[in-house]
Amino acid sequence: MMKKRKLFFLLLIIVVIVIGFSIGPARKKARQHVNYMTAVDDHPLNCLSCHLYTQRSGFLAKMINASYLSPYNLAVAPNGEKLFVVAQEGNALLTIDTKTNRVVDKIAVGTQPHTVLISKDGTRAFVSNEWDDTVYIIDLGTSEITDTIKTGNGPAGMVLCNNETTLYVVNSFSNEISIFDLNTKKERKRLVAGNNPVGAALSPDGKQIYISSRRILPHKYRTPISIEITVIDTKTERVTERKILNDAYLSENVSFTPEGDLAIATLIRPKNLIPSIQVEQGFMMTYGIAVMETKKNGRIVQLLTDQPNSYCSDPFDIVITPDGKKAFVSSSGADIITVIDLTKVRKLLAESSSEQLKQYANNLGVSSKYVIKRISTGANPKGMKASPDGKYIYVAERLNDKISVINTETLDIERTIDLGGPKRITVARKGRRLFNNAGHTFQKQYACYTCHPDVGEDGLVYNMAGVGMGRNVTNTQTLRDIGDIAPYKWNGHNQSVYKQDGMRFSTFLTRTEPFAYDDLDALVAYIITGIKNPPNLRYNPTGKLTDAQERGKKIFYRTHTNDGKEIPPHNRCYTCHPPPDFTNKRLEDVGSLAETDDTIKFDTPQLNNLFNAGPYLHDGRAQTLEEIWTTYDHGDYHGVTSDMTKDQLNDMIEYLKSLRDAKFYENVNVEEEVKKYNAK
């Protein structure tokens, strides 16, 4: 009887809601609410898209979402019979039988695994776990993890050398390269790399390692950018050269020709310093490769893989066939593999003057001289590997949970290997595909991912030319963990992600047709639900602060200056930056107004994981956290800092760098913290 009554009331409530939203005043209210949130008046009144698909936890979230594998990088067994695939979201190493095209083994590894290497005898696998700061050594005979090596922060690319007695690990977050003795499993040395290094390649003679990097090197504000390719001598284990790739960033991977005379890295050539007024003519992004002659004083030539009116966005990996004739570049934002004829590239290098070669870097038409095919793939092609005999290229389709197999003779996809991920595409997954694909920008020139790699930010300051051409330059903001911190955009004009990615987004950013509403809903669902910050293992691995961080925290929560004067409440750090997100979600004037800004107040940014989010301030003028106060705040507008000693400022910055994801601070009571840190 009780059950029946409950059921009756439940049905009644549903009927009332349905009727209410269909004809009653509730419908009018709902319409007003949707109009406000989306900033348009024709977005469908669909409660589910906003209130169901954006659920981040609990039963509903589990029900509507799915756990995908997301293959990222891969390796082939020396005999070509097995393929080893790093499942980035599945936190697993998958083994595939290349004859049956079936997954035959799944080994659990660490969080967000990045790269896998296989020993020459095919008995061991090395997997770098980027969010665990470890490398696992796996016995492929038993599928057991035999050793765990502690690395620097964010292990990514790896190289085995010196008869596999030495392992080089690229620490992508801490900008270093760790050198391990595999006999002792001890770290022997640590070298300084470029900014956000990721990919690594060993020269065919085993003498050199090239490390690619993603983020730009320190440079004068609003001047041309560059990144570093770090060159290491494997004998001396020293950095012998820091090759500079001018006007480029986000170089994900590098590869050598079999002859070893050329190393080729993928890259993006952004146009962030130019007003983005003529997307028709590549005024936003171009994509290509850096061809580096490895000889002493060798030339570095940048060549585009794009063509007029069509772009190959977000190049990720490059593989060169064992015969050295072809290079394959995965364009993860365009879902294509670009095939480059290296003989033609060599001819171009031999025939062209240095002035011509310089111009090629900005010439969309020149790719017709060396690109011989563009092969369409499934969603988001990432890592690639050639089979030992060079007959096939295996491509990890990250957002398709499949591996495509390209025949290097016919240049067609010969077969596709299903990794066994969920078959249904959830709303958030659809949004993630949209986020990573350039199909929603004019001529597919850039994806959301391009400026927000790994859904963070690319560290560049853009001139979007919303008004005028030299005004309102903006520092790219992270999209990680932003579900609760509206408003959005530096000027705070967007009350929701729906508005942020809506009509004006298409007018001034994507410059093409706006997202269809179901696509927009999916994109928002992904952004709201899907994006965690990586753990802050570099500055706060355990949650326990260091002494310096603890002193810095005291300064963060202080209410009085060193000489005992009370700091006005509005000018205390914690007032505008309260946990858990370390933002009060309001617009504030911190004295950062530039003559070229059209607004005085700016959205208070969240501070979680800000240690690797430079440059800082709305226009990115502060390259470091220190510069915010030492160079750009002379009137105590951005908190009171003028009374601080240098050590105190350093301590405060150490504390800021220790900040982790918002969830860690969910239960922090600000008043108690203030009381605690201001007790006599």
Added chain:
Amino acid sequence: MKLKKQIVIIGLFVAAVFVGGYITSCSNMPANGTIVFTRVPVANIDVEKAIPHLFKGANLQAVNRMGKSGEGENLTPGFYSACSPQVSYDAKHILFLGQKTETDLWQVWELNIKDKSTRQITNCKMSCNSVCYLPGDRIAFSKKVTDKKTGITSNALFTINMDGTKLQQITFHPHNDFISTVLKDGRILINSRQVYPKKGKVKYLAMRPNGTKAELFYADNSAAIYGQCVNEANKLIYFTEQNPTTKKTDVAEVSYNRPLHSKINYTENIQGNFYWALPLSAEKMIVSYQSPDSKNVGLWNFLQSEKKISEPIYNDAKFDCFEPVCVKPFQRPKKLPNDIVMAQTSGLFLCTNINFTETGTTQATKIEILGLEKSLGTVDMEKDGSVFLSVVADTPVRIQTLDNENNVVSGPSEWIWVRPFERRGCIGCHENHELVPQNIVPLAINKSAVIIPVDSTNSKKGSEITKVSEMK
């Protein structure tokens, strides 16, 4: 039981009515894949002067591709003339130019394919010319305009709502502009030819449907480009063009991805002239073709891979056949956002380096902006060669570069214009259109834009804006 029987009988009756109605309605409408074209009495036109193509006495004919030559259905029986058919993206309507009587102006009409009804869309005081559907609820067409000050007459492009409201001019240069097609990226492809100060060569320009960002898409040494070009899924664009020396007109193809450097001439080795090309697949197209021994232009199948004419689709000695289109749904191009603000009276123009040209660098120090009647002033370049201008909207200007002695270094350029609030850029003068800009901050944008026409009492450079680095 009785009730059940009755329900079944009624159900069957209703179903029969629906099916019968459907079949009847379908029998009268051109089937998917039908070819519609403009059929013109041979005596009515001089093919060599077919642009602009307002064919007196023409009508729209529908033929089945597999039908016998000469058989067709007149889709516009109530019109004295009808031409330029354009199929809507859903293949339910055909846009065309028509005149009900011989003395009527040519207006834009729309034919409902299902019931053959027509409705007039424009009511212009000058005859309308080339027409196309735009993504969204507007169409574009061309018509004659005369500049009030100079008296220069040209054909400009206009857009209008499907209900005939909100007419807007979108091109503003002394060119004869005719619409060719809408590219998949949402831009209109324009067949454009300068008429002032002297007659120029015919070119294809690509432009957003709001009239912004017009730029060169394709040009060759052709005397005329005929025919509606069509872009297919394989990103190829087909058209016919006339060799200025031999006067032979051929079918050509360019790639969307490299239009300036990818032309393939399919018919140079076939005698006779080709006036229109309609690709149906990667292998086959329909062409308007006149062999040397024929007195009329017929519709023929053409095999691309073999580069040869096969069988005729419609060939009647009394008629010329042009402008074939295929009645089938096709993917709607992108609907591009509109970023112009009609309340504004000017737009901004940035050149990142006036000394950057296709053939190398030059030594100019300033630019001169030329209007239709007179010079609008000179503007000194910044050290990096950049200039930043605020130009009166919807007004044609040309730019030439000058040295210190005011000698012309390069130019004048093509006519350009900016729409209200448009922000437009280029990377150099007579630039290679395949080049993208170098990633540096152009010095000129650190100052306010120089207002054109230049006030001689003011600085010829923009006034300084305090830079961020100098503020504190």
